[in-house]
Amino acid sequence: MDGDDLESEPSDDNEPKSLAEIFTDAFPYYLAMGMTYDEFWCGSPSLVRAYRKAFEIKRANRNWEMWQQGRYIFEAIRCAPLLVGFPEKGYKVPSGAGYPDMPYPLSEKEAKEREIMQENENTKRFIAQLEAESKRNMEKQKQEVKDDG
């Protein structure tokens, strides 16, 4: 059976579309947005606005996720020694150019929290370095005293 038999007769181009035709044309788009048959045909007519808005939000989120994934891939490729060409022996990825230790912050608040956390870690590391150095100095002095004695 030919598929064309199932289609309705083509309407005159000059004739405005009926409401039923407008609804039928729009229906697949709203199905794609996740609306059900009952919601579209039997539900409140205004519901489509909420679906459109939700679809915009979903699309923006997806766009953001894809962009973010691209950034992660870029970071991974950027810090691969393979791309440096012929790196010298002992080549190290420059600091800050490595693959991020954590996912990118999703909000300014999260970014600030990370910054504070990073500062705290830097301070701890600095204190640990100082302690280690003073310990080393003390041991050196002790050794010198022993050697002199």
Place this chain on the structure above:
Amino acid sequence: MSDIKTANCINFDYNGKHYCLEYSREAVKRMEAAGFKPGESGTTPLIELDMLWAGAFYKNHRKESSRVIEQILDKMKDKPKLLEALRNMVAETYNSLLDEDEGDEGNVEWTATI
């Protein structure tokens, strides 16, 4: 008879029963199949009002007898305003597909009085 006002809906009580009249796209499609043509200049307001009124029962009160539907319409006051409200409610079924409106614009505010 209590009068309750909501957007895109006509609410009223008749003979102890609560009615909430609104349109769905399916109802408008059926009205079209029955001969209703929105914005058609040839249709007289009375015929248009009859069709719109009967169609407004389809979504929530489709089992209501046509006799009762007619009785309620006869008792409705301010028919020009009612006709305008019903037209706007039908328009909402397709305007909502086309516009970018996110607010209350175009919503019908109607106080039904019998």
